[in-house]
Amino acid sequence: MRFTPCNERDREEMLKALGIKAASELFVDIPKDVLLEKQLSITKALGEMQLRREIESIAALNKSAKQLSMFLGGGCYNHFIPATVPAILGRSEFYTAYTPYQAEISQGMLQAIYEWQTYICLLTGMDLANASMYDGASATAEAMIMAKNSSGRKKVLVAKGLNPEYKAVVGTYAKANGLQLKEIEVDELQNEIGEETACFIVQQPNFFGCIEKLHEIEKKVHERGSLLVVAVAEALSLAFLPKLAEANVDIVAADVQSFGNSMNFGGPSAGVVACRQQFMRQLPGRLVGKTVDASGKEGFVLTLQAREQHIRRERASSNICSNQALCALASTVYLATVGEKGLKDIAKENHENAEYLASKLEKAGFEFPFGKNFFNEFVVKRKDAKELQQKLLSKGIVFGLSLEERFPELKDCVLVAATEMNDREDIDKLAEQLGVLLWS
Amino acid sequence: MNLSEPLVIRHFTGLSRLNFGVDNGFYPLGSCTMKYNPKVCEEMARLEGFSLLHPLQPLQSVQGALRLMYELEKMLCEICGFARFSLQPAAGAHGELTGMMIVQAYFKKKGESRTKVLVPDLAHGTNPASVSMCGFEAVEVKSDSSGNTDLEDLRAKMDENVAGIMITNPNTLGLFDQNIADVCRIVHEKGGLVYGDGANMNALLGICKPKDLGIDVMHLNLHKTFSTPHGGGGPGSGPVGVVEKLVQFLPLPLVEKNGDKYAFEFGGENSIGKMRSFYGNFGVMVKAFTYLRAIGSDGLKQVAENAVLNANYLLSRLRKHYHLPFDRVCMHEFVLSDKGFPNNVTTNDIAKRLLDYGFHPPMVYFPLIVKGAIMIEPTETESKETLDRFADAMVKIKEEAAENPELVKTSPHSMPVRRLDAVKAARQPDLRWKE
CATH class of the missing domain: 3.90.1150.10 (Aspartate Aminotransferase, domain 1)
Incomplete structure (x- = not known):
């Protein structure tokens, strides 16, 4: 066996030491009637060469962003990943380690997470951030539970512009927690929010790409003693828009896929919850803190564990244990590589590409039902949008996400995105193909 | 900077x-x-045909990804004896939460309001935490002097108010619970469900199937049993498998095969809903699939x-x-x-x-x-x-x-740092670098 180092002789010696003839004798406690008599019906083992061929042939049935022009966002973005990221992620001291329970032998991961917490605080302006969550959607759901626990209130309002994936997950968690969830338009907030509302969840920029007026929202939310939870599905927007803390946001739930994580068909990426100081004890998940060792030297540990399930069990702030540490590390390396100015430049480039795309689409006769107050994605409308999508796909262009299935009222509407990967050449190619399709 | x-x-x-x-x-x-x-698993997950896929791409352009998910699910079903698996949960605890929500949905549909879930004193901390995240009360069940579930204590606590039990077998003493058949019978007789914490599945691979032990719903840890790396604390993957009667409650979408085409099935009014965005930690699934094909x-x-x-x-x-x-x-x-x-x-x-x-x-x-x-x-x-x-x-x-x-x-003596002051870390939290 390739992955089991004990050879026959070792096994014989071990069996002898135990005074038994075969390893099967060690399964004495398992009821006889359930022991399997024949092998499982799974294919036989494959050698590495055959194995590669098979897996590669399955991968070849897909069309990747290398083969397709991707104008698709909606909570997952095709961004460039610098070579430093895979180089560091490939260090198996990181990727084959467990959660850093034993601090003295895990200083590398612990410091990296501390740096990550710092980056998230710098990007959002919030006081503290946890060591990561599964993704942006579950982070948003956990933020909702934080709001419930710290306010004792049982009603939650969700903006219609929250990503449908996030909305679905928030809905699942709310149902299980006995929370009453209501979806509203942002301009209904004043009427809908009340003394029973634990929080209002709004996405920035929202699912349709629009930049929300958080300052106005914040006042209405806080007037009623409710909390403002802001979900961020496109983390790069943090480098383009004013810091969330400036709008008095209470809790931020973000997905950082955009920072150095491949799209991976939707996972893994990492989520994160950041918040104001006063919610520290309600924060779910791991936290790394700086401290000193027995000789006064600086070092890092997992801290404030009294919130967590392995200490507090049924009274924990969340049940989360494993998070997405390696994806958080990817983001940390990404942010260190591109730097503050680099990140702002990338964000600006995204916005400019999106504006260029919008101008080309406008010329091609698309309407903008939500206007043009966007960062790097927006909604366009045209009677024949669906038909064009199909035709463009045959030309190797993924022209956005049709919204009709998820939002029946948005017939003929498509959500399109442009990142730094969609440069002018890419957009010109799209415009040219559109031209051919529209005028032929 | x-x-x-x-x-x-x-x-x-x-x-x-x-x-x-x-x-x-x-x-x-x-x-x-x-x-x-295994290193080959890492390489396979990095193939552009997997890593550079957008989750909302047209289905005809991701048939390979869906096939891999479909076949991985089939293998996990065969290993455990379950009818279906959802690959969506992102970690073990996330799988537990999913499982508890399935238990909750099952009783809701039956029109029963059961308020408690039994959790052995040996359980991982995530178990009681997952129970209370679903609004259930966690009730502890004792272990006996042999390290098995104490059947007398179980009988005393199992009634029609109890939705079920969360059991880890082999348990966290590393022992196979010799009372497992009785545990499942006692819980089932009162209409309860048995949840299996699959963290210790490595001991049972190809030996016996959890479903045959009487387990109704269970998560696996692909990052434990199926050899995908822990990443210093994730990403993991915690697929949840269920017996036939619970399939209707699984998170959606599931992957279905029609002829030689694969598609996502989003229907199903009884589903608990989504547990995370898109389809789960797909990259981890690729590694586990590769591992299973390798061995x-x-x-x-x-x-x-x-x-x-x-x-x-x-x-x-x-x-x-x-x-x-x-x-x-x-x-x-x-x-x-x-x-x-x-x-x-x-x-x-x-x-x-x-x-x-x-x-x-x-x-x-x-x-x-x-x-x-x-x-x-x-x-x-x-x-x-x-x-x-x-x-x-x-x-x-x-x-x-x-x-x-x-x-x-006073050990360790050979590490970059000596023992760290955890009390200081908690009393004076320094959670980010400041200028």
């Missing part, structure tokens, strides 16, 4: 050298199944047998030297304690001293019912030589505790 690339690489390479993974050495962290992570059906049983043999052998080397609270044939792991150790040397001291011998310490102070627990899981991917070296170190530490206790109590 703007850094040049050489500085970035030196910084993070430097950090990596302060870390320790399975590739660096023995990592017998009980309950975590720290087995070797095949013949390899699966060998994994379990070697894991159990390694654990029993290591136990045989240590039983004379360390207190063994439950003296039985163990499965893939076993639990010792610091009871009777000389000069008040504690489990924590032993763990820290092991660092000086080049080993990652075992899980410590868990399970909670064993005072000063030392939980050791060697896995099948260790050689006899490594097990012997570890046993030698453990024996040596006991000698040191008798002869030179200060050496052990």
Whole structure:
């Protein structure tokens, strides 16, 4: 066996030491009637060469962003990943380690997470951030539970512009927690929010790409003693828009896929919850803190564990244990590589590409039902949008996400995105193909 | 701050050298199944045909991804005996939460309002936390003197108000619960469901199927049993499998095959809904799929047998030297304690001293019912030589505790830092760098 180092002789010696003839004798406690008599019906083992061929042939049935022009966002973005990221992620001291329970032998991961917490605080302006969550959607759901626990209130309002994936997950968690969830338009907030509302969840920029007026929202939310939870599905927007803390946001739930994580068909990426100081004890998940060792030297540990399930069990702030540490590390390396100015430049480039795309689409006769107050994605409308999508796909262009299935009222509407990967050449190619399709 | 690339690489390479993974050495962290992570799995997950897929791409352009998910699910069903699996949960605890929501939805549909869930005193902390995240009350069930579920206590607590039990088998003592058949019968007789925490599935691969033991819903940890790396704390993947009657409650979408085409099935009014965005940690699924294809059906049983043999052998080397609270044939792991150790040397001291011998310490102070627990899981991917070296170190530490206790109590001596002040960290939280 390739992955089991004990050879026959070792096994014989071990069996002898135990005074038994075969390893099967060690399964004495398992009821006889359930022991399997024949092998499982799974294919036989494959050698590495055959194995590669098979897996590669399955991968070849897909069309990747290398083969397709991707104008698709909606909570997952095709961004460039610098070579430093895979180089560091490939260090198996990181990727084959467990959660850093034993601090003295895990200083590398612990410091990296501390740096990550710092980056998230710098990007959002919030006081503290946890060591990561599964993704942006579950982070948003956990933020909702934080709001419930710290306010004792049982009603939650969700903006219609929250990503449908996030909305679905928030809905699942709310149902299980006995929370009453209501979806509203942002301009209904004043009427809908009340003394029973634990929080209002709004996405920035929202699912349709629009930049929300958080300052106005914040006042209405806080007037009623409710909390403002802001979900961020496109983390790069943090480098383009004013810091969330400036709008008095209470809790931020973000997905950082955009920072150095491949799209991976939707996972893994990492989520994160950041918040104001006063919610520290309600924060779910791991936290790394700086401290000193027995000789006064600086070092890092997992801290404030009294919130967590392995200490507090049924009274924990969340049940989360494993998070997405390696994806958080990817983001940390990404942010260190591109730097503050680099990140702002990338964000600006995204916005400019999106504006260029919008101008080309406008010329091609698309309407903008939500206007043009966007960062790097927006909604366009045209009677024949669906038909064009199909035709463009045959030309190797993924022209956005049709919204009709998820939002029946948005017939003929498509959500399109442009990142730094969609440069002018890419957009010109799209415009040219559109031209051919529209005028032929 | 703007850094040049050489500085970035030196910084993070430097950090990596302060870390320790399975590739660096023995990592017998009980309950975590720290087995070797085959390199080919990593490479396959990085193939552009997998890593550069957008989750909302047209289905005809992601048929390979769907096929992989479909076939992985089929394999997991065969291994466990379940009708279907959802691959969506992102980690073990996320799988538990999913499972508890399924239990909740099942009773809701039946029109029953059951308010409690039984959790053995041996359970992982995530179990009671998952229970209360669904609004259930967690009620503890005791273990008996043999390390099995105490049937008398179970009978006293199981009634029509109880939705079910969360059971880990082999349990966190590393013992196969000899009462499992009775546990499932008692719970089922009162209409309850049995949830299986699959963290310890490594011991049962190809040996028996959890469904045949009477389990109704269970999560697996692809990052434990199926050899995908732990990533320093994730990403993991915690697929949830269920018996036929619970399939309708699984998170959506599931992958269906029609002819030679694969599609996502989003229907199903009884589904608990979505647990995370899109379809789960797909990259992790690719690694687990590759692993399963690499070892095949013949390899699966060998994994379990070697894991159990390694654990029993290591136990045989240590039983004379360390207190063994439950003296039985163990499965893939076993639990010792610091009871009777000389000069008040504690489990924590032993763990820290092991660092000086080049080993990652075992899980410590868990399970909670064993005072000063030392939980050791060697896995099948260790050689006899490594097990012997570890046993030698453990024996040596006991000698040191008798002869030179200060050496052990002030360890580690060879790490980049000495013991860290956890109290200061919690009392004066410094959670981010500030200028």
